[in-house]
Amino acid sequence: MNWRRSDLPLRADPATRFLPWILGFLVYLSALTIGCGLMIEQMAERWQAGLAGNLTVELPIDPAIDAKTRGDRLNAAIDLITATPGITSATVLEQAELERLLRPWLGDNVDQLDVALPTMIAVTTDPKAIIDLADLQLRLSAIVAGSQVDNHGNWVDDALHFLRTLQALAAFLVVLVVAAAAATVIFVTRTGLAVHQPVIEILHLVGAQDRYIARQFQVQSFRVSLIGGIIGTVLAVLTMGGLTLALSHQGTAFGSGGIADQASALPAATDRLGRFLVQSLSFGSGLTPWHWVAMAVLPLVIACLAMLTARWTVLRSIHRVM
Amino acid sequence: MVLFEDVAVRYGTGPSILQNISFSLAPGSFHFLVGASGAGKSSLLKLMYLAMPPAVGLIDLFGRNVATLKRQELPSLRRRIGVVFQDFRLIQHLSALDNVALPLRIAGLREAAIRKHVTELLSWVGLADHLQDLPATLSGGQQQRLAIARAVISRPSLLLADEPTGNVDDGIGLRLMYLFEELNKMGTTVVIATHNDHLVNRFNHRQLRIEHGTIRAFDPGVAQRGQRQHGNPAANDAV
Numbered sequence: 001m002n003w004r005r006s007d008l009p010l011r012a013d014p015a016t017r018f019l020p021w022i023l024g025f026l027v028y029l030s031a032l033t034i035g036c037g038l039m040i041e042q043m044a045e046r047w048q049a050g051l052a053g054n055l056t057v058e059l060p061i062d063p064a065i066d067a068k069t070r071g072d073r074l075n076a077a078i079d080l081i082t083a084t085p086g087i088t089s090a091t092v093l094e095q096a097e098l099e100r101l102l103r104p105w106l107g108d109n110v111d112q113l114d115v116a117l118p119t120m121i122a123v124t125t126d127p128k129a130i131i132d133l134a135d136l137q138l139r140l141s142a143i144v145a146g147s148q149v150d151n152h153g154n155w156v157d158d159a160l161h162f163l164r165t166l167q168a169l170a171a172f173l174v175v176l177v178v179a180a181a182a183a184t185v186i187f188v189t190r191t192g193l194a195v196h197q198p199v200i201e202i203l204h205l206v207g208a209q210d211r212y213i214a215r216q217f218q219v220q221s222f223r224v225s226l227i228g229g230i231i232g233t234v235l236a237v238l239t240m241g242g243l244t245l246a247l248s249h250q251g252t253a254f255g256s257g258g259i260a261d262q263a264s265a266l267p268a269a270t271d272r273l274g275r276f277l278v279q280s281l282s283f284g285s286g287l288t289p290w291h292w293v294a295m296a297v298l299p300l301v302i303a304c305l306a307m308l309t310a311r312w313t314v315l316r317s318i319h320r321v322m
Numbered sequence: 323m324v325l326f327e328d329v330a331v332r333y334g335t336g337p338s339i340l341q342n343i344s345f346s347l348a349p350g351s352f353h354f355l356v357g358a359s360g361a362g363k364s365s366l367l368k369l370m371y372l373a374m375p376p377a378v379g380l381i382d383l384f385g386r387n388v389a390t391l392k393r394q395e396l397p398s399l400r401r402r403i404g405v406v407f408q409d410f411r412l413i414q415h416l417s418a419l420d421n422v423a424l425p426l427r428i429a430g431l432r433e434a435a436i437r438k439h440v441t442e443l444l445s446w447v448g449l450a451d452h453l454q455d456l457p458a459t460l461s462g463g464q465q466q467r468l469a470i471a472r473a474v475i476s477r478p479s480l481l482l483a484d485e486p487t488g489n490v491d492d493g494i495g496l497r498l499m500y501l502f503e504e505l506n507k508m509g510t511t512v513v514i515a516t517h518n519d520h521l522v523n524r525f526n527h528r529q530l531r532i533e534h535g536t537i538r539a540f541d542p543g544v545a546q547r548g549q550r551q552h553g554n555p556a557a558n559d560a561v
Contacts, residue, residue: 007413
C-alpha cells in the first residue's frame, strides 16, 4: 500500500485539521509535566547526595558557666567529634557568621538580642561511613549538657516525601493528558467513519477489508499526531529553557542577603549545602542528556499511540457503519 | 456459480418486493435481468453482490452459503464480483485513473502494473484523455464508462451491471456490450439488468424476467426453436 495515498478524503476533514493543534497542546502539557517530573527526580537525588556527609552539632550555651570553662568544653567536644571514626572535619561557626545567617529571621539587631545563641559546629563525614549518632550525642551531652546532633534526616525525609508526592501528581497528570489525547483521536476517527460512510461502503463493495480502511485512518492519525507532537514538544522545551533563563537571572539579581549571596558567604564546610540548594531551584540544569532524548522521542510515542488508537477505533466501530 | 433458492427480499417491515426467487447461473453464462422499472432488478443485484442479506431463502455464491459467511470472509468474495452501479458510485475526490485502479490496489498489485492496466482499459473505453480528471468534471456517459472500467479491471468471475448503457449512445453502448461479451468468453459470468429491449433482442442471451415479484427464466434460443417446432412462443418456464 502506498502510505502517502488515501482513498478516503481524511485530510479535508475539519476535525482532522484541528487535530494537530489539539494534540500539540496536549503534548505540550505532557512534555512540561514530564520535564518537571524528571527535574524533581534529579532534585531529590541531589538533595540526598548533597546532605549526605553533613552533620550539624548544636552545643547550648550555659550563661552560668565562665568563658574559660565553655572554651575547654568546646575543645573537648571538637576533639571527641574529630576522633569519631567516619568524621572527616569539624568547623565551628563563628559568631559573626551565625548572626548573619540568622539576620533574615531575627532582624538586623540580632547581635543586640539578649539571646544566648548556641555554638554550631558543621561536621563533614565520609558518606560511606556509618556513625552511631545517638552514641555521639550521648557522649557530647556528657561534655556539654543538652548537645544535639542533627543529620537533617527528618528534613530530608519530609522534603523527599513532598517531592515524591509532586512526582506522583505529575505522573497522574500525564496519564490524564494521554487519556484526553486518546479520547480526541477516538472522537475524530468515529466522526470520520460516519462522515465518509458512503465512500467506505464503496470500498467494501469493491472488496476492501476492514483493516484496509483502518490503515488509512492509522496513517492519517500518525501523521497529524506527529506534527502536533513535534510542535508541542518544541514549545515545551522552549518554555523550560525560558524559565531556566528567567530563574538564573533572578538568582544573580538577589544581591546582598540573597540566596546566592548567602550561599557564597557560607564557610567551606557548608558551602556545598548552599550551592546545591541554589542549583536545585533552576530548571533545565536538572535534566540529563538521556532525559532530553526521552523528550525528543515523545512526539513519536504520541504518534504511535494515536495510530494504534485510530486502528482500534475503526476495527471496533466499522461494523456499525457497514 | 450463483444459486438462489426460495429467496425473498423485504425492506424493513414492509411487504416482500421479491418472493420465491429461485434460479441458478452457471459459470461463464450470460444473462439479461429484465423487468419493469421498480420490479426489483436492483434489489436482486444487491443480493448478488452481498450488499444486503435476503429476508428468507438460500443464496449460494461461488459454492459458499452467504448466510454462514463471517464478516472477514466477505471481502474475498466481493473481489471476485465486479459491479456497475446504476448511480455509478464513483469516488468523487479520486481521479478517473484512481477510481478504476481501486480494485487492483485493494488486491495489492504493484503500482507500475496497475497504471499500465488501467491506462490501457481507459483508453479502450475512450477515456484516455481524462486520466486525471475528477468524476464531477465528466459527462454522464463518461462516468458510466468509468464505472464499467472499474468493474471489469480485475477480470471478475461474476460481473453485475445495473443499466450499464443507460447514459451512452448506441455506438458506445454496443462497444460496451462487446466488452462484456469478451469478458464472458474469457469465463466471466455476466448479468446485465436493463430495460433496453433493443439491446436484449440484439444479443441472444438468457433472460431472467422479474414479473409480479417473481422471476422466470427465458432462453431466446429455446423459444425460437419452440416456435419453429410448435409455434408456441412461451416455451420457457421458471427454473
